Amino acid sequence: MKYIVVCGDGMADYPLEDKGNKTVLELSDIPNIDLIAKEGAMGELKTVPNGFEAGSDVANLSILGYDPKKYYTGRGPLEAYSIGVELVEGDIAFRCNIITEENGIIKDYSSGHITTPESTELIKKVSESFDIGKFYPGVSYRHLFVYNGDNSFSCTPPHDVVGQKVSDNLIKGKNADILNKMMLDSKKILMAHPVNKKRISEGKNPGNMIWLWGQGKKVPMEPFSQKFGMKGGVISAVDLIKGIGYGAKMKVINVPGATGFIDTNYEGKADYAIKALEEIDFIYIHVEAPDEAGHSGNLEMKIKAIEDLDKRVVGRILNKVQSKGFDYNISIVADHPTPIKLRTHVSDPVPFAVYSEKIKKDKTSCYTEKEGKKGRFGLVNGSDFIELLKKQ
Numbered sequence: 001m002k003y004i005v006v007c008g009d010g011m012a013d014y015p016l017e018d019k020g021n022k023t024v025l026e027l028s029d030i031p032n033i034d035l036i037a038k039e040g041a042m043g044e045l046k047t048v049p050n051g052f053e054a055g056s057d058v059a060n061l062s063i064l065g066y067d068p069k070k071y072y073t074g075r076g077p078l079e080a081y082s083i084g085v086e087l088v089e090g091d092i093a094f095r096c097n098i099i100t101e102e103n104g105i106i107k108d109y110s111s112g113h114i115t116t117p118e119s120t121e122l123i124k125k126v127s128e129s130f131d132i133g134k135f136y137p138g139v140s141y142r143h144l145f146v147y148n149g150d151n152s153f154s155c156t157p158p159h160d161v162v163g164q165k166v167s168d169n170l171i172k173g174k175n176a177d178i179l180n181k182m183m184l185d186s187k188k189i190l191m192a193h194p195v196n197k198k199r200i201s202e203g204k205n206p207g208n209m210i211w212l213w214g215q216g217k218k219v220p221m222e223p224f225s226q227k228f229g230m231k232g233g234v235i236s237a238v239d240l241i242k243g244i245g246y247g248a249k250m251k252v253i254n255v256p257g258a259t260g261f262i263d264t265n266y267e268g269k270a271d272y273a274i275k276a277l278e279e280i281d282f283i284y285i286h287v288e289a290p291d292e293a294g295h296s297g298n299l300e301m302k303i304k305a306i307e308d309l310d311k312r313v314v315g316r317i318l319n320k321v322q323s324k325g326f327d328y329n330i331s332i333v334a335d336h337p338t339p340i341k342l343r344t345h346v347s348d349p350v351p352f353a354v355y356s357e358k359i360k361k362d363k364t365s366c367y368t369e370k371e372g373k374k375g376r377f378g379l380v381n382g383s384d385f386i387e388l389l390k391k392q
């Protein structure tokens with residue numbers, strides 16, 4: 001059996017009063033995803049355990065079978081896995097965003113989705129300017145900072161505080177001053193950088209400040225193949241998701257042109273997934289675009305991201321998997337809702353739909369939040385998801 005799990009990051013949403021109380025999924029035209037629900041069965045997945053923040057890290061760990069209560073200390077260590085940084089005793093890995101600050105306000109958590117070549121230059125400059133830890137460049141606005149010291153920090157994700165004052169959202173805790181000073185001092189260094197001068201002249205948001213958050217220590221993960229008795233792989237543009245894959249010793253497949261945004265190489269993700277299934281039995285395809293649209297609060301963009309996911313990933317996979325003659329099990333899930341009216345993640349359960357040739361169908365007819373609640377699987381714990389798939 002070949003298992004295909006497609007995750008639309010942040011795809012689930014809340015009803016929109018000005019759209020007849022429909023959710024984004026209900027407003028989207030997604031015939032391929034709906035077919036999985038109609039010909040298969042549905043349920044709801046609780047991907048964020050009680051007491052945890054609704055982060056993509058927690059939620060995706062959960063879906064891949066690693067209970068966050070045991071395996072999660074922060075997103076930093078997962079991102080360290082993804083770029084091959086070995087953490088040692090006492091290391092704390094932070095996610096380091098390149099953000100846009102303006103007049104003391106956090107203006108943009110992503111610096112206008114700055115390109116990787118641009119942000120790599122900026123991180124290099126920051127790295128040369130401070131010596132209290134180590135910086136490692138990642139993708140777009142997402143980077144890594146490793147600091148050796150005690151972990152008593154409390155940090156704020158910048159996407160949760162867009163429009164708020166920098167000074168109200170700095171790191172709290174013992175020894176936080178040294179890190180806060182570095183964040184604040186980074187502005188002067190980055191503002192003067194040619195990359196930002198050029199971005200400003202082009203009307204783009206400059207990447208003019210670093211922002212540390214998501215810190216944690218390394219937790220060893222049991223390999224996926226031992227845990228589930230099959231070889232697994234991961235396709236994602238996002239370091240964090242790749243990091244979970246590396247941590248779980250899964251095959252991490254890099255797709256050219258995968259950006260983590262609405263311009264990603266959707267077809268490439270589908271094609272690489274099908275190709276990978278010639279060697280492995282489980283593939284997790286993560287698509288970030290709906291989440292980014294949710295954070296922007298942009299309804300049209302979120303609909304487009306979900307419809308692209310439907311046609312250009314799921315539809316293409318369904319065509320190809322059938323022509324390959326694989327015995328397959330395909331499922332669709334979101335990691336958490338990113339409601340466009342809130343522009344941030346929430347921890348509500350998400351709908352999932354599963355199809356396999358032998359699956360016992362239920363009465364659900366399309367992939368929406370409401371139908372998920374009617375599904376025969378009921379409410380399932382995120383980290384039990386793969387075991388559930390194996391029984392279908």
Ligand SMILES: [Zn+2]
Nearest residue numbers: 009010056335
């Ligand atoms: Zn997410």
